Amino acid sequence: MATPLDNIRVLDFSTLLPGPMATLFLAEAGAEVIKIERPGRGEEMRSYVPKWGEDSANFAMLNRGKKSLALNLKEAGERERLIPLLKEADILVEQFRPGVMERLGFGYDDVAAINPGIIYCSITGYGQSGPKAARAGHDLNYIGDSGLLALACGTPDTPVIPPALIADIAGGTYPAVFNILLALRERDRTGKGAHIDIAMCDNLFPFMYWALAEGQVTGDWPGNGDSLVTGGSCRYRLYPTRDNRFVAAAPLEQKFWDIFSEAIGLDPALRDDGKDPQATTDAVARIIAAHDADHWQTVFEKADCCCSVVQSLQDAVSDPHFKSRGVLDRTVENASGERTMALPVPVVPQYRTSQETSRAPSLGADNDMMPRIGASEITEKPQ
The missing domain is CATH 3.40.50.10540 (Crotonobetainyl-coa:carnitine coa-transferase; domain 1)
Incomplete structure (x- = not known):
């Protein structure tokens, strides 16, 4: 060929x-x-x-x-x-x-x-x-x-x-x-x-397009872990589970945030993360830490809200998805x-x-x- x-x-x-x-x-x-x-x-x-x-x-x-x-x-x-x-x-x-x-x-x-x-x-x-x-x-x-x-x-x-x-x-x-x-x-x-x-x-x-835009336009240059995609938002973070693994939570858009909040049982009073961002972040962290990774894997497979459990590399190379694509x-x-x-x-x-x-x-x-x-x-x- x-x-x-x-x-x-x-x-x-x-x-x-x-x-x-x-x-x-x-x-x-x-x-x-x-x-x-x-x-x-x-x-x-x-x-x-x-x-x-x-x-x-x-x-x-x-x-x-x-x-x-x-x-x-x-x-x-x-x-x-x-x-x-x-x-x-x-x-x-x-x-x-x-x-x-x-x-x-x-x-x-x-x-x-x-x-x-x-x-x-x-x-x-x-x-x-x-x-x-x-x-x-x-x-x-x-x-x-x-x-x-x-x-x-x-x-x-x-x-x-x-x-x-x-x-x-x-x-x-x-x-x-x-x-x-x-x-x-x-x-x-x-x-x-x-x-x-x-x-x-x-x-x-090019990997810092968002940071360059923000810094130049606002004069407020992003710092260490304080921005939307670097951990500064409860909607884009790694949350530890009870068994010391991590949930990769990325429900940025409101529709995904609503599904995520409902799936984990977040208190409705804390779902508006603009009111008290730290309080919402702390509450999500406590909820995720209360269960093992397998529990959250099942929850997020059903919820489909841009959230997943972080896989080890060994697990990733055995993932049926990558196998099915011949990667x-x-x-x-x-x-x-x-x-x-x-x-x-x-x-x-x-x-x-x-x-x-x-x-x-x-x-x-x-x-x-x-x-x-x-x-x-x-x-x-x-x-």
Whole structure:
């Protein structure tokens, strides 16, 4: 079955999470993805725990269906071996700090001179320019610098770290894929390639649309956990149950709030949460805390009021809903033939490859696809 990215070749110089997940999405849509790794250890994710066969389970999840070339990019002869692939590539993804690829001789201008149609995607924390461009950082730093973390970070006694790597995935992976596809469309029209500058920190601001609107228009900027969708309302909160689980209550609209109030037996005098918000919140909390999670699961399945019991991840992967939609059907296999659930990707079924099971490549497994060349076709630059 043909897929949208058939015959598209991607050279992936990235490591860890944002770039490898982006190229996984492209591979699932049919692109040929070739990882460029350092000899010996390969990219860092291979050594992570838990181990699953030769490499880590994380590496297998993020790199299935790709190829691997092991090259020492600090050696001119090894770099030269990449030239034929660069000439044929459609997309290059890199995740080094600004200036590193230039020092290696593979900056955008260098590669575009070889292949003017290349779509060259650089993923960094702070972008290719600006005062913070060269600064080291991780997800927690990026969500902290953007103001996102301050909207719901717990208390000094119990600071809360978000359970997802928001900047890496939402600020890095998704914008990279989105803009690569836009660049492919533009190349179809003009024949020209592009350098795409993906700054994970920049791309977090869309998640704060409501806070930006509120702060700019009213002058009253949202703080830590004090707004409608960060815990400042009784209509959008986590309420502990008697057995130390949580109800995720989100009956924001009045019709859902009315159904919710009736379902839990909230005192009619407290149902107008505008009169004394704290009194209403406290009353709801007492009611929810009086029963176990299973009780509330039954109540809210009947009430249908945007309320549910928080599931564990283990429960979620067994949820009949996700099973019925085939979300978790694909598998990844290691070199020993063991299989486990593959990471689901947001590519709709009709645009995905038909391959139900795939492997991550062993280090350097595809080095034989590069011819050894003698003449230098790219000038070595000072380190």
